[in-house]
Amino acid sequence: MGFLEGKKILITGVASNRSIAWGCAEAMHRQGAEIALTYQNDKLKSRVEDMAHKCGSDIALPLDVAQDADIEALFKALGERWDGLDGIVHAIAFAPREQLEGDYVDAVTREGFNTAHEISSYSFAALAKAGRGMMEGRNGALVTMTYLGAVRAVPNYNVMGIAKASLEANVRYLAASLGPHGTRVNGVSAGPIRTLAAAGISDFRDMLKKVEERTPLRRNVTIEEVGNAAAFLCSDLASGITGDILYVDTGYNILGLG
Numbered sequence: 001m002g003f004l005e006g007k008k009i010l011i012t013g014v015a016s017n018r019s020i021a022w023g024c025a026e027a028m029h030r031q032g033a034e035i036a037l038t039y040q041n042d043k044l045k046s047r048v049e050d051m052a053h054k055c056g057s058d059i060a061l062p063l064d065v066a067q068d069a070d071i072e073a074l075f076k077a078l079g080e081r082w083d084g085l086d087g088i089v090h091a092i093a094f095a096p097r098e099q100l101e102g103d104y105v106d107a108v109t110r111e112g113f114n115t116a117h118e119i120s121s122y123s124f125a126a127l128a129k130a131g132r133g134m135m136e137g138r139n140g141a142l143v144t145m146t147y148l149g150a151v152r153a154v155p156n157y158n159v160m161g162i163a164k165a166s167l168e169a170n171v172r173y174l175a176a177s178l179g180p181h182g183t184r185v186n187g188v189s190a191g192p193i194r195t196l197a198a199a200g201i202s203d204f205r206d207m208l209k210k211v212e213e214r215t216p217l218r219r220n221v222t223i224e225e226v227g228n229a230a231a232f233l234c235s236d237l238a239s240g241i242t243g244d245i246l247y248v249d250t251g252y253n254i255l256g257l258g
Ligand code: 0WD
Pocket: 013, 014, 015, 016, 018, 019, 020, 021, 039, 040, 063, 064, 065, 066, 090, 091, 092, 093, 094, 119, 145, 146, 147, 148, 189, 190, 191, 192, 193, 194, 195, 196, 197, 198
């Protein structure tokens, strides 16, 4: 029996079979969870529906986190299928491409800053708020995906690093707010993985190579490994853990002079 048997988990941010969200969906399905997926736009609809089927689910719902109406409709639709919710995985981030290259001060704009924060950080609080009712008193958990750029200045990551710092603070504030209602909130800080979102970061290939050369385990992390950690955090095995950031990065974050 899997350690998520009987749990109902909503997973956002599946864009392809390379997505971290897909690693989470597969890992959680393996552990016996019932899965619901979301897709950002109509272009992704049939792909995400097929991926939901692979997890034994027929729940794939639209969600653009920039739209309050989408968030509201998502939980309404989910409520028609499920009597409660035990977990939400937030694996969504976006900044305009020109924000993610070159010098931070040259690149940053008011609009780029606001967009990065709205889509990559506020959306986590928005999902927590909208899902709160369905999760009340079920010992459920929220998990988001963050990156080392939240706490270190990483070349080209720029405004996304500041949005991730906001997201990590969001983890702590949400944990404090939802803990008394029986809901835990944590983040996974993943090492770099080649996904659609990562393709937008300038010199990403170079980043993968540098990590592989220097990190304690001498390899990059996989979506399966990140998914397994997220599955653990959503499970009752992690019942004492909230407000935390778990590094799943083959150890890179511990290095000083790598
Ligand atoms: O190296 C990496 N890939 C890392 C990613 C290292 C550490 C953390 N992360 C984080 C990302 O910042 C993000 O928060 O993991 C999360 C998932 O990212 P991913 O799996 O790397 O990327 P991807 O497969 O592209 O999925 C992210 C998806 C979007 O994909 P694209 O590339 O089409 O923007 O987030 C979704 C979208 O499907 N997304 C949205 N969903 C709903 N509403 C929105 C939106 N407005 N914007 C983006």
